[in-house]
Amino acid sequence: MSLEAVSRAEITPAEARRLFRDGLVTPTAGWSAGYAQANLIIVPKAQAFDILLFAQRNPKSCPILGVLDAGETSGPLLAGGDIRTDLPRYTVYVDGEKVADPTDITEYWRDDLVTFIVGCSFTFEAALQEGGIRIAHIDQGTNVPMYRTSVRCEPAGEISGPLVVSMRPVPASQIPDAVRITARYPAVHGAPVHIGNPEELGISDLSRPDFGDPVEIPEGYVPVFWACGVTPQAAVMESKPSLAIGHAPGHMLITDARDSSYLV
Amino acid sequence: MSLEAVSRAEITPAEARRLFRDGLVTPTAGWSAGYAQANLIIVPKAQAFDILLFAQRNPKSCPILGVLDAGETSGPLLAGGDIRTDLPRYTVYVDGEKVADPTDITEYWRDDLVTFIVGCSFTFEAALQEGGIRIAHIDQGTNVPMYRTSVRCEPAGEISGPLVVSMRPVPASQIPDAVRITARYPAVHGAPVHIGNPEELGISDLSRPDFGDPVEIPEGYVPVFWACGVTPQAAVMESKPSLAIGHAPGHMLITDARDSSYLV
Known part of the structure; x- marks a missing residue:
């Protein structure tokens, strides 16, 4: 499956997420023009306070756009979506080592996982x-x-x-x-x-x-x-929590938030 | 003990904190001109993630200026100080009920308490x-x-x-x-x-x-x-964590940060 550049730019975030959910694997640069794309870091609840505090202390590198509570798989930044399937590719770390780069993380999902959605340049x-x-x-x-x-x-x-x-x-x-x-x-x-x-x-x-x-x-x-x-992924590699899941580089979450909503 | 307005305005934050530590009780309006004063909310580690996430989701009311790790009693916003003694007055909540307004919280201190320092108008x-x-x-x-x-x-x-x-x-x-x-x-x-x-x-x-x-x-x-x-104190009263400690209204933490450092 392929899409022309003009189609990629004009597709809505919900449609893009559906295509990725249905199996399309592609970097997301140029997709859904005008909508914010985001980095992902998912950790067990036991590490969630440290990750959120790390973000609070390093706001330039880790600007938090949204947080899904433990076990939650959707939220206002991805209305109707599923954080386990709606990115084109993920990176899974166990004890700080990259162990997989799947296109779906359903098999890794646990009810204690907290999702951080982080701003992207x-x-x-x-x-x-x-x-x-x-x-x-x-x-x-x-x-x-x-x-x-x-x-x-x-x-x-x-x-x-x-x-x-x-x-x-x-x-x-x-x-x-x-x-x-x-x-x-x-x-x-x-x-x-x-x-x-x-x-x-x-x-x-x-x-x-x-x-x-x-x-x-x-x-x-x-x-x-x-x-x-x-x-945050570099921190995970160094700090070695038992499990962490990020986006694969360049394969971002396409959110429903307008780029312009982050303009001050 | 009393201080003229001009003295209150010119005293350094470290000197003000020392006076409060030594027993002076007074509202802090007008003290240490040019230095940021701050709200305080202290909760057990078990509630710390929820409080930090509450702050992240409500940044206009809960702008976090700093967080002291569990058990820490000092930090860069109060260099050489002690968060348990350096405010003129505190409010202590047990199960959401105000139980005391002491001038020193040493007797309530536990190694699992996390301190949030919150911006003040x-x-x-x-x-x-x-x-x-x-x-x-x-x-x-x-x-x-x-x-x-x-x-x-x-x-x-x-x-x-x-x-x-x-x-x-x-x-x-x-x-x-x-x-x-x-x-x-x-x-x-x-x-x-x-x-x-x-x-x-x-x-x-x-x-x-x-x-x-x-x-x-x-x-x-x-x-x-x-x-x-x-x-955050209103949220504590409603949500009833086992223990929470705030500043007493108007009796703020005087920090070493310049007001001007928060100007964008």
């Missing part, structure tokens, strides 16, 4: 493009490059880990606009955390991202780094 | 005054009037309750300024939730607040309502 990419800023990974048809950094997040209880950042190359003259535009979306990572000098973040080679795909950085462009919603 | 009052807006309860030397409303907060697990609001009368011509100025402080309740028409909030008599003191509303002034950090 896809939301401000449309605003950047409207502001005349090209997005390299969209132009190149790849997933945004993401890097584990040497910057530590504020820990919370048993959860700790590094800040993960996404990177977009921006022409030097447009960096002020990129900062200004994204700062207006604090619920989806907001302003960049670092501009230029990847070494200071402990990133030695931009061409080898830890998640996603590398992008070419044209002459005169500067790498600009935003906090990334994969940060 | 005192922070934006200085900005309102700088904007030329008089604050009635400061002029009248009383505590701000607060009301339980008929608006329900979003519940979280076992925690539910009404929105509590504080009220300040503002001349009709200055309401736009009051909205604009306070909107820039989202971490301390932000813009008003309601302007005029107290009946719509289920408030039948402004002269009988549920917490704090009544204020006179001069001719031409309109009652303006902001979400209030007493909301």
Whole structure:
């Protein structure tokens, strides 16, 4: 099954979730234009306080858009949907090790699992493009490059880990606009955390991202780094709760919330 | 012991906390000008996730400035301090009933207690005054009037309750300024939730607040309502956790954070 770009952009979130539920597997970039896509992190209730506190202490990387109570599989961000089936692909961690990347997590589901829906920078990419800023990974048809950094997040209880950042190359003259535009979306990572000098973040080679795909950085462009919603998954890998489930990189939850609802 | 207004305003937060620790009991309005004062809600670890999720779902009334891990009694917002002694007065609830209002909670302390430090509208009052807006309860030397409303907060697990609001009368011509100025402080309740028409909030008599003191509303002034950090205490009274401890109304935690650090 395939869909033209125009169809992907125009499909409603509910229709997109239904297609994924019915078995379609695809990255979600470009789908359901104008609607917020989101990162996912699901943990047992025993770890839920630490994850929520970790998010509260690291709001730039872990902006919480919604939380489903223990055992709940739907909520207002995915009306009529099912969090166990409505993403195209998931990542399952047991004791911090990735053990599977299924397209459905029904077999892993337990009544004590709490779902955190976390903002995603896809939301401000449309605003950047409207502001005349090209997005390299969209132009190149790849997933945004993401890097584990040497910057530590504020820990919370048993959860700790590094800040993960996404990177977009921006022409030097447009960096002020990129900062200004994204700062207006604090619920989806907001302003960049670092501009230029990847070494200071402990990133030695931009061409080898830890998640996603590398992008070419044209002459005169500067790498600009935003906090990334994969940060909770990096924390899970380090902190090793008995079970955790995230989205697969680039395979996001498409929510019913409008991108514009996160504009301040 | 008494302090002139000028001394109260100029005392550092650490000095103020030491005076309260040593036994001084006083409302904190006007103390340590320029530093953020905060609401307090302390619950056992077993209720901490529900309280944190309640705060996340009701950010206007419960903006979290900091969380002390279970058993912790100090943190960066009160450097060198002790949360059990450094407020002038507390309120202790057992099964939702107020059982004491001590000036020290050491005897109630347990290693499983989690402390939530919640933003307070005192922070934006200085900005309102700088904007030329008089604050009635400061002029009248009383505590701000607060009301339980008929608006329900979003519940979280076992925690539910009404929105509590504080009220300040503002001349009709200055309401736009009051909205604009306070909107820039989202971490301390932000813009008003309601302007005029107290009946719509289920408030039948402004002269009988549920917490704090009544204020006179001069001719031409309109009652303006902001979400209030007493909301978690109202939820505790309704939801009846085995133990909860808050500040006593008007007797806040004076933090080391500058008011200006919450300006966006």
